[in-house]
Amino acid sequence: MPYSAIIRLIGHSRKLIEQHMAIAEKHFPTEEELVSYLERRGVALEKIF
Numbered sequence: 007m008p009y010s011a012i013i014r015l016i017g018h019s020r021k022l023i024e025q026h027m028a029i030a031e032k033h034f035p036t037e038e039e040l041v042s043y044l045e046r047r048g049v050a051l052e053k054i055f
Contacts, residue, residue: 012023034040041051 009020009023013020016023030040034043044051
């Protein structure tokens with residue numbers, strides 16, 4: 007999702023979104039690691055493409 011869309015959707019600044027994305031990328035370098043973490047936390051994910 008483009009940063010401009012995330013900014014409008016969440017309502018926070020680009021800088022804050024970039025900081026959060028950097029943290030996520032540091033702790034979850036692959037999509038599989040992120041998906042695994044979210045599923046362990048009970049988040050249901052749906053592949054949209």
